[in-house]
Amino acid sequence: SRRRQYLDGRWQFVTDPEDEGREEEYWESFPATDERMTVPCGWNARPDYVDYEGPAWYRTTFELLKRRNVRLTFLAVAHDASVYLDGEHLVGHYGGHTQFEAVCQGLAAGEHELVVRVDNERDEISLPRPGADWLSYGGITREVFVEELPDVFVDDLNLSYKLDGDCATVDAEVALRNLGDDAEREVTLTIDGTETTDVVELVASEPIVDRSVALSVEFGGVEQWSREEPRLYTATVTVGDDEYRDRIGFRTLSVDGTDILLNGSPVELAGVNRHEDHPEWGHAQPLRLMTHDLDLIQRAGFDTVRASHYPNHPRFLDLCDEEGIFVIEEIPYWQFDAERFARDPVLDRGLDMLEEMVTEHRHHPSVFAWSIHNECATQEEGLREPTERLVDRTRELDDSRLVTYASNRDFEGYTDECVDLVDFIGINAYWDWYFDGKTWPEFLEDVRNQYGETPAIVSEFGAGAVPGERTVEAQKWSEPFQREYLQNAVETFRESEFVSGFTVWQYCDIRVPRRKAMHRPRTQNNKGIVDEYRRPKEAYWTLRDVLPE
Ligand code: ADA
Structure with missing residues (x-):
């Protein structure tokens, strides 16, 4: 019932590589700029800013016809935001995938100026961390709106x-x-x-x-x-x-033995990992892209999306609610070891993100599990304490869903010190891609011996395929290699009584930072079963034949 103005559009924009603008009056002394940045959009999706990591400033105005109480909501700003309204600091927020807002009492009629400082720099205490395997787009990446409120x-x-x-x-x-x-x-x-x-x-x-x-x-x-x-x-x-x-x-x-139960009956999951990524918009996801993705995902016979590796746009979750798609949501602890967790305020930042994710998305029935981290060093004793803190906090906030994390199984002789803390375990494994020496049945046997009665899914497995690369020998980086690899893995997992399902790495090819380019051809993580423009690769059609309708 509230009147709402969306502030989508072209905002004034300027980067601030030397970080000169820490003071509040920065915008006033700012060099005049004709540059505009579309909101919502990630600036790294623009060719001129593809590698830009650091602070940048946005400016726009909005108008109120009458004096009003208003709430200003940002659905996501990646990653560190400070908002100034009419020259005054209004609100700050850390974390690029959850929303924040500020309420203003009795804002005068007329034009108001909104300035936002955004920083996407990654450092020793940031989430995600430097080195994470996706391009962490900077900018105002989801919608911004002003809502008029009664008293x-x-x-x-x-x-x-x-x-x-x-x-x-x-x-x-x-x-x-x-x-x-x-x-x-x-x-x-x-x-x-x-x-x-x-x-x-x-x-x-x-x-x-x-x-x-x-x-x-x-x-x-x-x-x-x-x-x-x-x-x-x-x-x-x-x-x-x-x-x-x-x-x-x-x-x-609930869980029972090695089963995951929905409404009391065991479920088998067949899913994909999906990053919010597209060459034109970066993390920003227009509705049509979301529906197109879901359509392709469902047509192939998948029923689950692992939102790797951060909270997704609420609208995508709405669509999953409507379509009966299962979602695993995660916070961006990607390959953190105990030393990184111990750096202040890394754990507090994660706890805040977790709380925001759970409280914002707790009504979506599609979200069936909260994932607290991905490939963190759970083979180390030092991971128990942060893992316990994250699990306990999640359960305090929401005891109606399952709690999980993704464990990195790529090392021979790997043990996991934290598995007893969660309801089910996600296993990430890239046998035959990064490492030789194990068949999928051997891998599953090994996992079963180690995890025993803990329910498990294979949360990541995949192979890179450069779109269009087709060879008779089906060597690595070709579409035939990926097709055979995934078909073999999926058939093994589907036959296994031990694992409750899988999520293929990954749905679409995604952009990675330039420094990864030498082992990520095209500066993309090419393990998508569709490319970055959603054109299916051979593996897509094969999995569609393998999976039941
Ligand atoms: C990891 C990680 C993914 C991606 C993948 C890969 O398991 O969790 O984000 O980097 O490996 O492609 O190697």
Whole structure:
């Protein structure tokens, strides 16, 4: 019910390689620039800025017709952001894949200036770290919007539920804010025609008062969300003139022995890893690209997406909710060892990202697991403490989903010291690509001996194929090599009783930083089953034949 202005468009833009502009008045003394950058977009997707890593400044204006309370929301700024409104620092945020916002009380009618400093530099304490195997685009990579708010409004909604047969009890925690005078409001929650109301008293704002209300509704005849029938329900909260809606799906997730259970029955996952990447937009993902990706993924017979290696655009999760696609979401701890975790504030940054990911995406039924890290040094004792902290925090925030991480199995004799901490383990393995010496059945046997009763999926396996490279010998980097490699692996995993599924590395080719180019032809990670423009490689068609419809 709120009037919303999207600030998509061409913002003024200038890079600041010497980092001269730390002071707030920087924009005023800034060299005049005619340069514009599209929002949303990653600047490294522009040929002139393809390698640029460092600070840059954006500027735009927006207009209010009347004096209003407003909330300014950034769905993602990669990676370190400081926002200035009319010359004053308004809000800062670290982390390139979760949203942040600021509420402004009684903003005057007329034009307002918005300046954003963005830094995508990676260093010893950044997430992701330097050396990560994807191009960490800088910029305002998701939408920015201004919402007009009444004095009393819903700031956040947290829904949780218990299922008993086809009966659901939904508990809602409604966080309210008051920007005005003393007020009394009815707060109503409606789900599937069942309604409950409470009346709250709110004192005058000084300057902003937060209040939380707990409501509960119970109703029967619940249809569970499943991959075949992804039934969604809308929860609506009204508080005076403010109406806030979100969708949920009812389903249960658990593990039993080496099985992963959805609604009490074992599931087999057949999935892909997907980076948010495209040559034209970088991390920014127009809706049409998301639907196109999902279409290709589903047509090949896949039912799962591992959002490697960071929280995805909420709209993509909406689509997965509607299509019955399973999603594993992750935070960008990519190949961190104990020493890196010990550097301040690496763990705190990850805990914050985790909290933001879980609280922003907790209503999406498609998200079935939170992944706390990828290929971190879990063979070292030193990883237990940070892993435990991350797992505990995830469970505190959300006990309705499974917790996992991806373990790096590429080393002979590898052991994992943290596997008992999670619900199931993801195994990343590149036998026959980076390393020789093991067949997939031998690899699975080895894994089974080590992980025993822990449910497992093969979360990464793959081979690079330069698009169009076709040879009779099917040597490495050719499409036939990749096709045979993936077919062999997928058939082995599908026959195995031990693994509960797999996610192929990877859906599409992705851009990598220039310094990786000597072992990543075309400056791309070429392990996609479609190329960076989504043109299928041979492996795509073969897997489509192998997987059931
Ligand atoms: C790792 C990593 C991926 C990618 C992959 C590869 O397992 O998790 O991000 O780098 O290897 O292509 O080698």
